[in-house]
Amino acid sequence: MVLLQPEKAFPDKEKNFSEWYSLILERAELVDIRYNVKGFVVYRPNLMRLINLIRDELEKGLTETGHQPVLFPLVIPMSYLRKEEEHITGFEAEVFKIRGEEGEEDLALRPTSETAFYPMYSLWIHSYRDLPLKLFQTVTVYRKETKATRPLIRGREFLWIEAHDAFPSEEDALKQVSEDIRITRNALEKFGLAFIVVEREEWDKFPGAEKTFAFDCIMPEGKVLQIATTHYLGTKFSIPFEIIFLDKDGSKKYVHQTCFGPGLSRMAAAVISTHGDEYGLVLPFEVAPTQVVIVPIPKEGFEEKVLEKCFEVEKRLKRLNLRVKVDDSEDRPGSKFYKWELFGVPVRVEVGVKELEEKKLTLFRRDLRKRWTIEDSLLEQEITYLKDDILKVLRRKAYERLEGALVRINCRDEGIEASKNGKIILMNFCGRKECSEKIREDTGGYEVRGRRVDVEEKVWGPCAWCGRSAEKVVVIAKSF
Amino acid sequence: MVLLQPEKAFPDKEKNFSEWYSLILERAELVDIRYNVKGFVVYRPNLMRLINLIRDELEKGLTETGHQPVLFPLVIPMSYLRKEEEHITGFEAEVFKIRGEEGEEDLALRPTSETAFYPMYSLWIHSYRDLPLKLFQTVTVYRKETKATRPLIRGREFLWIEAHDAFPSEEDALKQVSEDIRITRNALEKFGLAFIVVEREEWDKFPGAEKTFAFDCIMPEGKVLQIATTHYLGTKFSIPFEIIFLDKDGSKKYVHQTCFGPGLSRMAAAVISTHGDEYGLVLPFEVAPTQVVIVPIPKEGFEEKVLEKCFEVEKRLKRLNLRVKVDDSEDRPGSKFYKWELFGVPVRVEVGVKELEEKKLTLFRRDLRKRWTIEDSLLEQEITYLKDDILKVLRRKAYERLEGALVRINCRDEGIEASKNGKIILMNFCGRKECSEKIREDTGGYEVRGRRVDVEEKVWGPCAWCGRSAEKVVVIAKSF
Incomplete structure (x- = not known):
């Protein structure tokens, strides 16, 4: 196997993420x-795609x-939006x-749709038989961000899915929160992303939620990015919107609600930023629009034979239900290699006269930038192996970064030191907002992301920042 | 086979479409x-779904x-929207x-996206190598309709796909228009819809188009509904937006453009209205969210055996890649029958003790409301047949209505008579807007829909309305 080291097209994303990110979005x-x-x-x-x-x-x-x-x-009429304070x-x-027309009220472009959904829920839900009600929509949402915007990460228009669920009891609603976490975890694993799941602090919850759980993804330069949240709303919306059901026992009750928002734009940003390297995008098979690209290496007089072989390989791989493409454009092979590497296609197959004669195929895997030759007859087996292995390698790499970034601290000085090194901090925490503000000040922007819930962490000492008794272990990091 | 005739839940849609449509949307x-x-x-x-x-x-x-x-x-900035007059x-x-923020201009919610796309096209297109450029988006669009609105048919928010294509020549662009027509026709055939394709008159074109072609679908009460359009834009947008390419011969040229808008909300309205009947929705397999529903007919002591058989049937049908569902809810079989008929599920399979004992299955097809029994072993074969046959029957029925509604007229009196009978009129036409306005006046709302292009029609006489010499055969109908 040959490890390729041609000229790098991009800066090191760990050292200059902004430039790397802007360049990759464009190129x-x-x-x-x-x-x-x-x-x-x-x-x-x-x-x-x-x-x-x-x-x-x-x-x-x-x-x-x-x-x-749905x-x-x-x-959303402003009066709906105003119902939950x-x-x-x-x-x-x-x-x-x-601006509303004459005699009509102003309308908001949805920043999120609780207050659009729940007036209808009060019309649709009457009895325990109508529960659970579990609806979702895949839409764009609009927020007039005042901070600097960054494509896919912080914009005024972004794509997400929002699910809004109603249950007869708090218990059922909390089970749904766990289910939302499971759905997100399963998806993110397929995308090869490393993440932590936290319960947000009181002052950092979704407006109107009783509890907010978030997926924070690790990004270059040791920052984190919130890519999904799920909220237990309790009866905070069902009371003002009068979403009431007749229970089995004949009593009238307010439904307990949850809402869940996986951010599609942000997940894309996380995939791009986590796996990409100095040669461009890197994608696992699961989210690669083109999974295998086949590039003919032409030689005068053999063009047709080479192309024929390319299409045979395409046909064989399509039988494995893969998204595969022969690049039979007029560009030179070198340009094709460059382009498909830049676009992150996981595997390239090269077919030339040498391959034809020796009944071999040359493969290139994007994640490791390795190039090697296999027996033609082993193609299906090899690609099937690569499908798994590339995801495994990307995920392992992402987790190694996360584990390498996590550091436990015991006092403010250690915290400041860790923040200077771009670490993600785990520490005992008193739970007070004032303390979190002090942390932000002392570190130049580190935020309390919340109590980690995907891994059980036991308090091992007092609050690392203020020395008061600690009530939980929290994650502290700089975020996008 | 038994033809079922229980109480009808809906009025006759041909006699009272408005009431039928409102009821079906709700129920x-x-x-x-x-x-x-x-x-x-x-x-x-x-x-x-x-x-x-x-x-x-x-x-x-x-x-x-x-x-x-994309x-x-x-x-869309108002200045973009204003570029093509x-x-x-x-x-x-x-x-x-x-309203734009201070110092910024007002923004329009897209009513259509030519003026959003084309400023970018001028940045992306440089050479003939960049052509053709063929992009589409599936989105909601916004039009402040002043007429009475009707869900899915005329609303202020609706779902469509819009494709925007750029080509080096008029010839290529016109070929694309034919391709758009073919794409639409293929889809509509799978939905079992009957339609005519017309070229709209000069005064009825899409604003900014050189030519507009439209799919008009026949609806109840003899009205038509435009469910897709494709437009040849020529260079009407490429000139103001400066979309210029360097051709092979070294000369700079404006691209020729097309845009294509199949309306998803309106296609759904057409499917609902074309196939639905007095018992509810009727859907062909192609667009039925549930294609086969399996209903257990319970008998005390045999519940488990019956359910087991239901899930076996489900498994067998899933192997045929069908969207199938066992309704094992607590409702009575009668309620289930009623509900799934109302929802338009094409085929119901009933499994009871009798079926178990005789190794048979009872089937019900929604389009003909026929119920009969088959050998259990013939299930796959029968369902595969029904998949095709239901579409064939629905399509034939739709075309019979269209053919039955079409009438050729030779003079104004015949036209007025035909309009009173809710017919769709074919007539020789002079091509003048004044004449089309006279027709509308005389018939209480019949519109010239345009020259039919899916069937070649030769002029056989003078303009049926004004007697001047006719330049084409057009379709005249009332529209939604």
Whole structure:
């Protein structure tokens, strides 16, 4: 096997993520930022295909757990949005508004759709027989971000799925939260991402939620990115929206609700940033729009034979239900190699006269940038192995970064030191907002992300920052 | 075979379409109109599943012909929208606007996206090597309809696909128009719909188009509904947006463009209205979210055996890649029959003790409302036959209605008579707008839909309305 080391096209993403990210979005033809409205960008085909695969995986998880698709209006009357007080306080500043026509009220472009869904829930839910109600929609949402925007990570328009569920009891609703976590975990594992799951602090919950759980993905430079949240809403919305059901025992009760928002744009950003390298995108088979590209290496007089072989290989791989493509364009093989590496195609098959004569095929795997030759007859077996192995390697690499970034600290000085080294911090925490603000100040922006719930962590000492008695172990990190 | 005639739940759609349509949208749980914003409705799961299947079929057609998915911003700067004069004149009154922030211009919610796409096309297209460029997006669009709205047919928010293509020549662009027509025709045939394809008159073209071709679907009460259009734009947008390419011969040229808009909401309305009957929805296998429902007929002591058989049948049908479901809810079989008929499931399989003992299965096909018994071993064969036959029967029925509605007229009196009988009129036409306005006046709303292009019609006399010499045969009908 040969490890290829041609000239690198991109800077080191760990040292200069901003530049790396901007370059890859442009060169891999993912996003065009030249659309003339602040915070709005164009999603190009390479990105949309990636996002559609991410979407399919999450929609599959939702469908398998009894969720049904719906589509609610984009516009939400301001009076709906105002029904739950914390909710509107959390969103009002970010709302894009359409002026109501004469005698009609102003309309918000959905920043999230609790207040669109729940007036209908009060019309649809009457009895315990109507429960659980589990609906989702895949839509764009709109938030007038005031911070600097960054495509897919922080924009004024982004794609997500939002699921809104209603249950007869708190117990059922909390079970749903676990199910949402399981659905997300299963999907993210297929994308090869490393993540932690945390319960957000009181002051950092979704506006209107009783509890908020979040998936934070590790990104370059040791930052984290929230890519999905699930919330236990309790009866905070069912009381103002009067979502009441007649229980088996004849009593009237408020439903207990959950909502769940996996962010499709952000998951794409995480996939791009986690796996990409100095040569471009790297994608696991699961979300690669093209999984195998076949490149003919032409030689005068043998063009037809070579191409014929390429199409035979394509046919064989299509039988394995793979998304495969012969690049029979007029470019030189070198340009093709460059382009498909840049676009992150997991495996390249090269077919030339040498391969024909020796009944061999040359393979290239994008993640390790390794090139080697196999017997033609072993193609199917090899590709099947690579499908698994590439995901394994990418996931292992992502987790090694996460594990390498995590550090336990026992005092403020250790914390400041860790923050300077771009670490993700685990520490005992008193639970006070003031303390979290002090941490942010002392570290230049590290935030308390919350109590880790995917791994059980036991308090081993006092609050590392203020020395008061600690009530939990939390994750502290810089976030996008 | 037994033809079932229980009490009908709906009025005759040919006599009272409005009432029939409103009832079916509500009872088949397709749409909820109680969302509190004029012209905006909620798409419920039964509708979204239907629309997703329609979408998949059209996206497949587009993908197979080289179109790539994108997502452009919802908001379009007013200055973009104003770049092509006819275009803005056609849309400005219908535009929902978001007030621009200080120093920034107002933004329109896309009523259609030519003016969002084409500024980027001028950045992406440089050489003939960049052509053809064929992109599409599946999105909601927004038009402030002033007429009375009707869910899925005329609303302020609806779902469609829009494809925007650029070519080096008029010839290539016109070929694309034919391809768009073929894609649409193939899809509509799978949905069992009857339609005519027409070229719209000069005054009835898409704002900014050189030529507009439309699919008009026949609906109850003899009306037609436009469910897709494709437009040859020529260089009408490429000139103001400066979409220029360097041709092979070294000369700079404007691209020739097409755009294509199959309406997903309207196609769903056409499927619902064409096939539905007095018992509810009727769906062909192709767009039925559930294709076969299996209903256990319980008998005390045999519940388990009956259910076991149901799941065996489910397993066998899933092997045929069918969307199948066992209804093991607690409702009585009668309620289940009623519900799944209402929801339009094409085939029901009933399994009871009698079936177990005799190794038989009872089938019910929704389109003909026929119930009969088959040998258990013939299940796969029978369902495979029904899949084809139901579509054939629905399509034949739809075409019989269309053919029965079409009438050729030779003079104004015949035209007025035909319009009173709810016919769709074919006539020789002078091509003048004044004449079309006279027709509308005389008939209480019949419109010139355009020259039929799916069937060649030769002029056989003077203009039926004004007696001037005729330049073409046109279709005249009342439309939604």
